[in-house]
Amino acid sequence: MNPIVVGSLESSDCLITLTPHPSRKIAIESIVYDAYHDAIHAVIMSLLDDYNLQRVHVLCQDKGALEYTIKARLKTAILRFKEVHHES
Amino acid sequence: MKIYRSLDDLFESLPVVNGLSISFHHHLRNGDGVQNLILKKMNELNITKLKLYPSAIFPVHTEMLKLLQKGAIDAITTNYLNGSVAEYIAEHGLPNQLKMQTHGGRSRAIIEGETIIDIAFIAAPIVDEEGNAAGHDGPSACGSLGYAIEDSVYAKHTILITDHLVKKLEQPQIFSQHVEAILVVDSLGDRQGIVSGTTAITKDPVGLRIAANAAQLMDELGLIKEGMNFQSGAGGISLKVTEHLKNTLKARKLKAGFFSGGITQSHVNMLEDNLVNDLYDVQCFDLHAIQSLKKNPHHHAISAHDYANPANPKRVIKDLDVVILGATEIDLDFNVNVTTDSYNTIIGGSGGHSDTATDSRVSIIVTPLFKARTPIIKERVNTITTLGKNIDCLVTERGIAINPKRTDLLAKLSNTHLPIYTIETLLNKAYEYTGVPQSYDLKAQKIGVVEDRDGTIIDTLHTKKRR
Amino acid sequence: MSRSFLFIPGDVPRMIQQLEIFGADAIILDLEDSVSMTQKDEARHLVESFLRKHHYQNPLIYIRVNPIDSEEYTYDISTLQNLRIHGIVLPKASLKGIEKVAKDLPQCKIIALMETPEAFLEIAAIAKHKRVEGLLLGAEDLAQALNLERTEKSDEILYVRSQVVLTAKAFKKIAIDTPYTNLTSNEGLLEDAQKARQLGFDAKASIHPNHIDTIHQAFSPTKENIKRAKRIVAYAETHHTMRFSLDGKMVDKPIIEHAKAILDAAKRYRLD
Numbered sequence: 001m002n003p004i005v006v007g008s009l010e011s012s013d014c015l016i017t018l019t020p021h022p023s024r025k026i027a028i029e030s031i032v033y034d035a036y037h038d039a040i041h042a043v044i045m046s047l048l049d050d051y052n053l054q055r056v057h058v059l060c061q062d063k064g065a066l067e068y069t070i071k072a073r074l075k076t077a078i079l080r081f082k083e084v085h086h087e088s
Numbered sequence: 089m090k091i092y093r094s095l096d097d098l099f100e101s102l103p104v105v106n107g108l109s110i111s112f113h114h115h116l117r118n119g120d121g122v123q124n125l126i127l128k129k130m131n132e133l134n135i136t137k138l139k140l141y142p143s144a145i146f147p148v149h150t151e152m153l154k155l156l157q158k159g160a161i162d163a164i165t166t167n168y169l170n171g172s173v174a175e176y177i178a179e180h181g182l183p184n185q186l187k188m189q190t191h192g193g194r195s196r197a198i199i200e201g202e203t204i205i206d207i208a209f210i211a212a213p214i215v216d217e218e219g220n221a222a223g224h225d226g227p228s229a230c231g232s233l234g235y236a237i238e239d240s241v242y243a244k245h246t247i248l249i250t251d252h253l254v255k256k257l258e259q260p261q262i263f264s265q266h267v268e269a270i271l272v273v274d275s276l277g278d279r280q281g282i283v284s285g286t287t288a289i290t291k292d293p294v295g296l297r298i299a300a301n302a303a304q305l306m307d308e309l310g311l312i313k314e315g316m317n318f319q320s321g322a323g324g325i326s327l328k329v330t331e332h333l334k335n336t337l338k339a340r341k342l343k344a345g346f347f348s349g350g351i352t353q354s355h356v357n358m359l360e361d362n363l364v365n366d367l368y369d370v371q372c373f374d375l376h377a378i379q380s381l382k383k384n385p386h387h388h389a390i391s392a393h394d395y396a397n398p399a400n401p402k403r404v405i406k407d408l409d410v411v412i413l414g415a416t417e418i419d420l421d422f423n424v425n426v427t428t429d430s431y432n433t434i435i436g437g438s439g440g441h442s443d444t445a446t447d448s449r450v451s452i453i454v455t456p457l458f459k460a461r462t463p464i465i466k467e468r469v470n471t472i473t474t475l476g477k478n479i480d481c482l483v484t485e486r487g488i489a490i491n492p493k494r495t496d497l498l499a500k501l502s503n504t505h506l507p508i509y510t511i512e513t514l515l516n517k518a519y520e521y522t523g524v525p526q527s528y529d530l531k532a533q534k535i536g537v538v539e540d541r542d543g544t545i546i547d548t549l550h551t552k553k554r555r
Numbered sequence: 556m557s558r559s560f561l562f563i564p565g566d567v568p569r570m571i572q573q574l575e576i577f578g579a580d581a582i583i584l585d586l587e588d589s590v591s592m593t594q595k596d597e598a599r600h601l602v603e604s605f606l607r608k609h610h611y612q613n614p615l616i617y618i619r620v621n622p623i624d625s626e627e628y629t630y631d632i633s634t635l636q637n638l639r640i641h642g643i644v645l646p647k648a649s650l651k652g653i654e655k656v657a658k659d660l661p662q663c664k665i666i667a668l669m670e671t672p673e674a675f676l677e678i679a680a681i682a683k684h685k686r687v688e689g690l691l692l693g694a695e696d697l698a699q700a701l702n703l704e705r706t707e708k709s710d711e712i713l714y715v716r717s718q719v720v721l722t723a724k725a726f727k728k729i730a731i732d733t734p735y736t737n738l739t740s741n742e743g744l745l746e747d748a749q750k751a752r753q754l755g756f757d758a759k760a761s762i763h764p765n766h767i768d769t770i771h772q773a774f775s776p777t778k779e780n781i782k783r784a785k786r787i788v789a790y791a792e793t794h795h796t797m798r799f800s801l802d803g804k805m806v807d808k809p810i811i812e813h814a815k816a817i818l819d820a821a822k823r824y825r826l827d
Contacts, residue, residue: 035525064460072604
């Protein structure tokens with residue numbers, strides 16, 4: 001199954017890749033890892049909770065995206081993922 | 089004058105021993121083949137415990153890297169470094185230490201005898217048979233040789249290396265009385281890298297907003313006036329500020345006094361348009377500057393001592409009205425870092441940053457408020473390059489902060505439409521977008537020091553931070 | 556009143572997050588033409604997420620939605636329901652479209668993008684609609700529909716430009732000129748903007764941030780106009796009169812009102 005990919009690797013953006021996975025798993029690669037890792041992790045967790053999505057692997061490749069961008073990219077990815085996998 | 093055609097013959101005449109102190113200049117920038125030539129020879133001769141005093145180090149300097157890897161270099165004192173040498177030092181440090189000086193401070197230390205150079209190897213684009221040298225002509229022309237002058241006078245042995253030997257040279261910058269020998273080589277380096285090409289005026293909307301704010305700030309502070317003395321770097325934003333200045337001078341029929349420091353086409357055009365009296369050129373950044381230096385009597389090649397030695401009461405920068413400078417980080421006390429990033433990667437150094445900020449009546453930092461998610465204002469900079477007491481204004485695209493000790497500037501701006509805030513407010517504006525960064529404590533060992541122009545140690549340097 | 560309306564693609568974070576520094580009086584976040592069909596949802600979510608976090612008084616924020624007959628329009632509208640924005644820019648405007656947006660988004664002002672020949676047949680009805688705030692000429696799409704070649708001098712759009720100005724003014728709405736699409740010629744931009752100003756436009760749209768200063772140069776009151784307006788208003792106030800002569804020219808109520816409007820604009824644009 002093809003993964004869901006949203007966003008870009010341009011500066012101030014991030015690329016979110018969602019793949020089906022037995023349990024929720026989050027991987028973060030970021031140019032601001034040390035300064036914002038916790039914040040990025042928290043925003044991803046909270047949005048997955050909002051959409052009640054458990055069985056997914058999230059890869060966030062971050063080029064210094066502000067929080068609103070990470071949220072938006074992930075939201076698009078989640079909605080597309082749910083459409084493809086009829087996941088609830 | 090002894091003229092050598094072979095490097096081996098030259099080296100036989102020199103006291104090349106372990107623990108030797110040698111110096112180079114960086115006017116050939118990333119096209120420099122001379123430092124590589126000399127250090128390769130040192131490597132072949134297995135010389136160790138070298139002390140190096142290059143005025144700057146660039147990515148092209150790979151022979152230095154080989155010596156570092158061998159452990160043959162004991163200590164390095166320089167003004168600016170990037171590339172693989174910088175990466176190596178930030179990773180491993182040196183047996184002794186890395187000392188970062190300013191351009192003015194380097195000159196002072198040499199003249200006052202703090203820095204003792206055994207041999208100065210000076211790349212010289214044009215040399216005559218008597219041993220006079222300059223940089224404005226020849227196949228490797230680089231313009232001014234400003235940063236090599238004190239080396240030539242005070243080193244125990246001064247060697248010129250050239251690819252262009254002539255009978256007689258008019259208006260030399262380096263004089264035969266200080267020179268011991270000349271080495272003639274095929275080429276001083278890579279032409280492309282010597283003249284790094286034209287530096288482009290920024291077209292980025294954020295950069296343009298910053299430049300417009302800076303230009304308006306200069307105007308409202310009453311700095312744009314007949315006879316004003318100005319310095320700006322070759323960065324895209326600085327060049328745009330210079331363009332604004334040009335337009336204002338033109339519109340008001342004013343003429344500036346001098347521009348100093350690194351000279352670019354922008355500065356030369358203004359000299360030719362009769363918008364400024366003189367250029368004091370310690371370093372040419374492009375071909376236009378080199379050609380102008382050659383032909384225009386109001387374009388003066390000056391030494392680092394003339395330019396910025398703090399012990400020289402006649403130094404040019406003491407009369408600066410305004411200097412435009414960049415910052416990698418700036419903190420709530422206005423301390424500026426252009427030496428390292430937040431992880432101790434060495435990305436540059438003072439050059440003339442601290443010198444000009446200290447002397448100029450007004451110093452203006454131009455920088456975006458944040459780059460991607462990284463706020464440029466920090467609570468504390470990672471490395472102090474220039475002390476906050478010498479920084480007067482911070483100009484960003486979202487607002488301007490004035491150092492609170494400059495109550496005179498704040499008073500002049502009391503009725504302004506400019507977006508003036510405290511630096512704390514500006515930091516909070518950045519946080520509205522980026523969020524507050526989490527604190528992280530990464531391990532690092534001391535590898536060197538930052539020395540201000542008067543010799544005071546103002547900060548320490550460390551190895552790259554590790555998780 | 557805004558002098559400049561800057562289009563920003565809805566899918567580019569590094570542009571969106573800088574919108575306050577471009578100097579434009581109004582920003583149009585675009586979900587339509589600058590966003591590819593496969594990225595409509597990305598753009599919508601990005602704009603939504605940004606506007607939930609950041610609020611601006613200045614510049615005014617507009618969103619260009621997709622045309623009412625597209626599937627995307629429905630998604631656009633549901634996303635915009637709870638966002639604080641100043642208005643909507645409706646592409647391929649028609650009276651039917653205006654009425655639909657007015658019903659779907661009961662709070663929002665609407666700028667009608669005049670870019671089809673049909674729209675010009677009902678231009679008065681569109682301008683008259685109480686939710687319509689202004690008319691924006693979309694010359695590129697219109698030229699295509701009319702099989703016109705666009706030229707630097709823009710003589711070919713003189714008629715539609717004048718029609719937009721005349722109709723907008725008849726209903727006291729804002730008249731906004733089409734963007735200048737040559738990104739390299741600043742002189743051409745200034746000439747084009749000055750021509751629009753002469754024709755009676757209040758503002759000009761733009762597709763590049765670096766155009767804004769030049770547009771403002773053309774659409775701001777001049778120093779001389781501000782000076783004269785100040786004298787007119789001061790005379791009227793000190794002498795308690797609405798009819799007098801200044802520098803040999805007759806001044807009456809409409810001229811005093813106009814002078815006040817100039818001073819308001821000068822104040823808002825910080826030209827005083």
